[in-house]
Amino acid sequence: MDYFKKKKIKDILQKNITSYQDITVLGWVKTKRVSKNIAFLELNDGSTVKNLQIVILNPSDFELEEINRGASLKIKGYLEDVPNREQSIEMKAEEIKIIGKAPENYVLQKKKHTFEFLREIAHLRPRTKTFSTVNRFRNKIAYAIHKYYQEKGFQYIHSPIITASDAEGAGEMFKVTTLDFDNLPKNEQNKVDYQEDFFNEQTGLTVSGQLEAEVMATALGDVYTFGPTFRAENSNTSRHASEFWMMEPEMAFCNLEEMMDVIEDFIKYLFKYALDEANEEMAFFGKNIEEGRKETLKKIINSTFARITYTKAVDILSKADQEFEFPVEWGMDLQTEHERYLTEEHYNKPVLVTDYPKEIKAFYMRINDDDKTVAAVDCLVPEVGEIIGGSQREERYDILKERMEKEGMNLTKYEWFLDLRKYGSVPHSGFGLGFERILMYISGIKNIRDVIPFPRTPGNAKF
Numbered sequence: 062m063d064y065f066k067k068k069k070i071k072d073i074l075q076k077n078i079t080s081y082q083d084i085t086v087l088g089w090v091k092t093k094r095v096s097k098n099i100a101f102l103e104l105n106d107g108s109t110v111k112n113l114q115i116v117i118l119n120p121s122d123f124e125l126e127e128i129n130r131g132a133s134l135k136i137k138g139y140l141e142d143v144p145n146r147e148q149s150i151e152m153k154a155e156e157i158k159i160i161g162k163a164p165e166n167y168v169l170q171k172k173k174h175t176f177e178f179l180r181e182i183a184h185l186r187p188r189t190k191t192f193s194t195v196n197r198f199r200n201k202i203a204y205a206i207h208k209y210y211q212e213k214g215f216q217y218i219h220s221p222i223i224t225a226s227d228a229e230g231a232g233e234m235f236k237v238t239t240l241d242f243d244n245l246p247k248n249e250q251n252k253v254d255y256q257e258d259f260f261n262e263q264t265g266l267t268v269s270g271q272l273e274a275e276v277m278a279t280a281l282g283d284v285y286t287f288g289p290t291f292r293a294e295n296s297n298t299s300r301h302a303s304e305f306w307m308m309e310p311e312m313a314f315c316n317l318e319e320m321m322d323v324i325e326d327f328i329k330y331l332f333k334y335a336l337d338e339a340n341e342e343m344a345f346f347g348k349n350i351e352e353g354r355k356e357t358l359k360k361i362i363n364s365t366f367a368r369i370t371y372t373k374a375v376d377i378l379s380k381a382d383q384e385f386e387f388p389v390e391w392g393m394d395l396q397t398e399h400e401r402y403l404t405e406e407h408y409n410k411p412v413l414v415t416d417y418p419k420e421i422k423a424f425y426m427r428i429n430d431d432d433k434t435v436a437a438v439d440c441l442v443p444e445v446g447e448i449i450g451g452s453q454r455e456e457r458y459d460i461l462k463e464r465m466e467k468e469g470m471n472l473t474k475y476e477w478f479l480d481l482r483k484y485g486s487v488p489h490s491g492f493g494l495g496f497e498r499i500l501m502y503i504s505g506i507k508n509i510r511d512v513i514p515f516p517r518t519p520g521n522a523k524f
């Protein structure tokens with residue numbers, strides 16, 4: 062069959078078709094009802110959460126007993142308008158071909174399964190209404206990210222997955238090696254000799270594409286990465302994954318203030334895109350995940366994000382009429398409970414917190430004139446907490462070198478990074494958006510494991 066002749070159920074239901082005759086659909090059976098003179102099948106092909114009703118006027122001519130929920134079918138027939146029904150179009154079947162049968166013990170029967178159970182069958186959960194919707198939504202928001210940056214003239218660049226650089230300097234890299242663990246080569250200090258390893262040095266999976274994005278930004282101007290990143294942090298929370306997707310814009314000739322304008326504009330764009338272009342998904346989330354999501358997003362689109370310094374945040378928190386598990390003092394990293402207080406209780410909207418103490422932030426962030434804080438920014442949103450982390454980068458060669466030395470970094474290894482500050486250095490800034498975190502926020506889904514098709518978390522890398 063001509064590939065382009067088959068019709069998507071979404072297009073049929075939206076009547077986005079040129080003819081009602083000679084229609085072919087392919088999909089999976091959701092329900093079957095058979096009586097003597099008429100039978101109905103609900104067919105879904107993954108293009109929409111909605112099913113197409115297939116009407117069989119002469120059931121005895123077909124082997125309907127062979128067809129169970131989950132079976133895949135090819136159906137030929139014609140379409141008819143059916144006024145005054147929820148779906149105003151249906152298909153009358155003329156030919157039904159079973160492509161793949163499904164036995165009656167197919168696990169996805171018509172009943173509600175818990176999210177926990179569905180995680181155990183991640184190979185089948187995309188067939189449920191919830192997870193097919195989540196994946197269509199993920200696709201749409203990924204597209205929106207590209208659309209936003211492409212329209213703004215950013216270049217999409219590709220940072221490596223395997224790298225010898227720990228971009229965050231936090232020691233959370235998964236190792237990549239071909240060494241034989243049962244027979245590790247040792248050097249003179251009796252340490253593992255990575256010179257014997259595949260890349261002749263110690264490598265791992267990237268924790269962020271930022272350092273390479275800086276390379277590209279200082280050549281191409283405005284760039285962005287969007288790809289998988291990996292963290293071997295043992296955080297078993299509903300917001301942390303060991304493999305997650307991050308989108309990282311990096312902008313040459315851009316300071317922290319200017320970048321915060323980009324952050325705010327970008328987040329609002331994604332919310333607006335979800336409301337305008339992902340109607341079906343937003344309606345589904347509103348009905349099945351959390352009511353009032355759309356209104357929350359609309360409110361944020363019309364608001365101005367709060368912008369406060371870390372010092373101000375600490376001041377607000379120390380005056381809060383709430384007991385925190387971790388008492389607040391200047392110099393500490395803000396914990397989730399603090400972030401949530403700021404964005405949920407105090408401001409009740411997204412908050413951009415800037416100028417954190419240098420001791421708690423990464424080596425590449427620009428040191429402020431007070432010599433105590435760095436030009437960092439975190440974007441906090443209600444319920445999810447931090448969705449963005451970014452900074453203006455240290456563009457001054459001597460200061461960066463000194464900071465890296467103080468942090469005990471191997472300067473020969475990062476000579477290329479310092480070189481960017483040697484030849485035509487420019488103020489530049491960038492940030493990272495956790496893709497799953499923004500999906501959680503827009504959809505209202507509470508666990509990161511349910512917005513990524515195959516979650517990798519401590520103790521779990523199945524599928």
Ligand code: 4AD
Binds near residue numbers: 268301451492493494
């Ligand atoms: O704040 P992070 O660690 O920043 C960076 O990696 C910078 N290099 C980004 C940059 O400036 N280009 O991470 C950025 C965002 C966080 O705000 C969070 O949304 C997400 O990535 N993130 C995670 N998401 C899921 N699971 C994890 N374990 C995450 N760790 C960070």
